[in-house]
Amino acid sequence: MEKVFGRPKGLTEVPFSFCPGCTHGIIMRLIGEVLEELDIIEDTIGVSPVGCAGFSQDFFTCDFVGGPHGRAQAIGTGIKRALPDKIVFTYQGDGDIAGIGTQHAIHTAARGERITSIMVNNAIYGMTGGQMAPTTLAGMKTSTSPHGRDLVINGHPIDLPKTIATLDGAVYVASVSADSPKNIIQAKKAIKKAFQVQQAGLGFSFVSVLSTCPTNWGLSPQDSLQWLRDNMMPVYKLGELKVTEEVKNL
Amino acid sequence: MSKRVLMKGNEVIGQAAIEAGCKLFFGYPITPSTEIIEYLSKYLPKAGGTVLQAEDEIGAINMCYGAACTGTRVMTASSSPGMSLKQEGISYCAAAELPVVLVNVNRTGPGLGGLGPAQSDYFQSTKGGGHGDYRLIVLAPSKSQELYDMTLEAFDLAEKYRNPVLLLTDGFLGQMMEPVELKEKPASPEVDKSWIVDGAKGRKKRIIASYSLTNEIGEANNLRWEAKYKDIKEKEQRWEEFYAEDADYLIVSYGTTGRISKSVVLNARKKGIKLGLIRPISLWPFPEKAFIPYKDKVKGIVTVELNTGQMIEDVKLAVECKVPVHLYRRQGGMLPTEDEILANVEKVFNLASEEV
Amino acid sequence: MMDKIVLAGFGGQGVMFMGKIFAVSGMVSDLEVCWIPSYGPEMRGGTANCFVLLSDEEIHSPVIDKADGGIVLNQPSYDKFLDRIKTGGVLVVNTSIVELNETRDDITIIKVQAIEAANELGNPTIANMVCLGALLPHLKLTDYNKVEKAIQEVVGAKRPELLEINLAAIKKGIEITN
CATH class of the missing domain: 3.40.50.920 (Rossmann fold)
Known part of the structure; x- marks a missing residue:
């Protein structure tokens, strides 16, 4: 009998360790499929951050490097400068890339570093147990904003892809979501394009993926998906935020 | 072939790094170390290398971390306040056992301090300036010729022990000009590179990271590093x-x-x-x-x-x-x-x- | 044997250049040399200074407490370094713009109207070289021939047209001091 569905070659046999309903696994699977489809597993070095996304180093079949919280893009830069012919990607949570590592997010993009960054945005710090993130929405309750994020005290959430899109070195920026089959197909297209942009050496490519955290949101997996649609999508607008002419011609 | 030239201490370090086969330099300007990044910006590309001025010291040390993971000879240099910023990354380099060469042109502190020579970073350098229980190999030159010779050696030592090596100099040595003999570097010993990441072509994937999932793994790691430090302590005392x-x-x-x-x-x-x-x-x-x-x-x-x-x-x-x-x-x-x-x-x- | 030299003046007066010439004069004659420039904020406007040590044996301490000889090209440098010349030492002073409000009688002070001398030679930018020439006969380890070689090495390659005028300025300085 023909096998019609299985693990992509880009993923190892290690079972995902994420909480039920978390969409990290979906996003990693998409990357695993893209690595296989582009036939770049053996040419790719991934960089993992600190946080739930940090587990990524065990789940992909390509080489991986893990470093300090927020520094994945600087590490990726070092790898890419040493091995310019290899594919380098970072897989980071929103707290990692939009909080403690913002300086690297801005400058990696400004330099047009030929790497790909995937940001998984669930508006919260998952690994440490549900603290406020730079992406936490106004009024959203977390363990460090127990009365809801107060904009006067904590300021506004950051829409990182929107910021990155303003930088000349970033040539492909997309904001996608892992909440529904339709959006997951869009997400995969964006991730694939981001890697193709790197293969073509055009500049920095960045994909932000809206994701759920049922455990720390205190919602069921189903309700989490609906909460994402109702609350995150109005703030973090989906779509290809930047596609340069060169990228269009790919 | 070697020649006797008059060079600024910081430039001597840059020239020695090129001679040592350093291919990547990541740094951020800070007095009194800046001539190192300036010199390398001018001459490293001619030797087939790249200098990247990072967004900050934290970026620079983590770029070194990434480059070292590929087995490429890499260096960063800074001065005291900049070294403070690098400590997080240095701790990770020590844990991931990466051969990174570091230079601290010690200026005064605490705080912003002044630009004059100091040895106030002795504790930071020798006792593990970042978190965790690690050691750097720390070399202290006292004249330009030693700046040259020890920079050459630092790259070999870093690879031999898979450990960051710090050249601890100061603002005076960095700025002073003295004659230095630019000796050719003898061939470096062959080192094991079976740990690097360069794409898992025809082999199993590799992971370079320092997270210990269990306390048992954590202790095993600490014991392994401790054994390495003991070995270095036995073999590398110099005076x-x-x-x-x-x-x-x-x-x-x-x-x-x-x-x-x-x-x-x-x-x-x-x-x-x-x-x-x-x-x-x-x-x-x-x-x-x-x-x-x-x-x-x-x-x-x-x-x-x-x-x-x-x-x-x-x-x-x-x-x-x-x-x-x-x-x-x-x-x-x-x-x-x-x-x-x-x-x-x-x-x-x-x-x-x-x-x- | 050792010559410890201090050089100071406004940025732009050629203080570092003098230091370089002394240092290279040591290099070309296989002496041990230390050239210690000032750096950092000291370099941003105001007064620049540097120290040069020439020695026929290894230089251990490069720190100059009291110098054997010095050149000061402006007033702040004179005020600052008058005390840094050792008893019996020599200080060349650019009296075109320096007033000897304080003085010492345990050192030799050589007054050089350096700007006027340079103008007579047709180039006001070589006042520093006139002063360098004035100090030269008082140094133990370097002399006109070594300095000429140094100037050829430093200036000759890049600006050969400036070679003669620099050498003329140095000779003029030597005449003044003699």
Whole structure:
């Protein structure tokens, strides 16, 4: 009998360790499929951050490097400068890339570093147990904003892809979501394009993926998906935020 | 082929890095280390390498981390406040056992401090400046020729032990110009590169990271690193002795004050005072072995330092407190003159009467 | 044997250049050399200074407490370094713009109207070289021939047209001091 569905070659046999309903696994699977489809597993070095996304180093079949919280893009830069012919990607949570590592997010993009960054945005710090993130929405309750994020005290959430899109070195920026089959197909297209942009050496490519955290949101997996649609999508607008002419011609 | 040239200390480090086969330099400008990144920006590309000015020191050290993971020779350089920023990344480099070469052109502190020479980062350099229990191999040159030779050696040592190596110099050595012989580097020993990441082509994937999922794994890692540090401690202690053999009194001093102290020793000998010098060259491992022949013999020791007294602690441990150990120090960018050091040695040991 | 030299003046007066010439004069004659420039904020406007040590044996301490000889090209440098010349030493003073409000009688002070001398040679930018020439006969380890070689090495390659005028300025300085 023909096998019609299985693990992509880009993923190892290690079972995902994420909480039920978390969409990290979906996003990693998409990357695993893209690595296989582009036939770049053996040419790719991934960089993992600190946080739930940090587990990524065990789940992909390509080489991986893990470093300090927020520094994945600087590490990726070092790898890419040493091995310019290899594919380098970072897989980071929103707290990692939009909080403690913002300086690297801005400058990696400004330099047009030929790497790909995937940001998984669930508006919260998952690994440490549900603290406020730079992406936490106004009024959203977390363990460090127990009365809801107060904009006067904590300021506004950051829409990182929107910021990155303003930088000349970033040539492909997309904001996608892992909440529904339709959006997951869009997400995969964006991730694939981001890697193709790197293969073509055009500049920095960045994909932000809206994701759920049922455990720390205190919602069921189903309700989490609906909460994402109702609350995150109005703030973090989906779509290809930047596609340069060169990228269009790919 | 080697030639004798007049070069600024910082530039000597840059030239030596090129000669050592350094292919990537990541840094961020800070006085008094900036000539290193400037020199390499000019000359490293001609040698087939790349200099990238990072967004900050944190970026620079993590770029080094990434590049070192690929087995590429890589270096960063900074000065004290910048080294503080790098400490997180250095801790990770130590844990991931990456051969990164670091340079600290020590200026004064704490805080922004001043640009003058200092040895105030001795603790930070030798005791593990970042979190966790790790050690860097720390080399302390005292003249331009040593800046050159030790930079060359730093790359080999880093690869041999898979450990970051720190060249600890200061603003004076960095800015001063002295003749230096630009020797060709002998071929580096073959090293094992079966740990690097360069794409899992025809082999199993590799992961370079430092997270310990369980305490048991954590302890196993710590024991492995501890064993490596013990090995380094046994094999890599370096020092220079100067008129030490028959000395009644010893100065212990490294770097700039180490060389000033040689003049002090010569002046003392002219006055009939049997003064000698032990100049630590490796600050970690601290050259404890140097003190074995002297700790039951000399009447007293003075450490000469550009801080509130940091290395003196290691000297006291090395002599097992069998010898009185005093401190003479200047701070804030001031350098002691040979006369003031000798006057202090005479004073603390009450030597005026011993003069001939 | 050692010559410890201090050089100071406004940025732009050629203080570092003098230091370089002394240092290279040591290099070309296989002496040990240390050239210690000031750096950092000291370099941003105001007065620049540098120290040069020439020695026929290894230089251990490069720290100059009291210098054997010095050149000061402006007033702040004179005020600052008058005390840094050792007893019996020599200080060349650019009296075109420096007033000897304080003085010492245990050192030799050589007054050089350097700007006027340079103008007579047709180039006001070589006042520093006139002063360098004035100090030269008082140094133990370097001399006109070594300095000429140094100037050829430093200036000759890049600006050969400036070679002669620099050498003329140095000779003029030597005449003044003699």
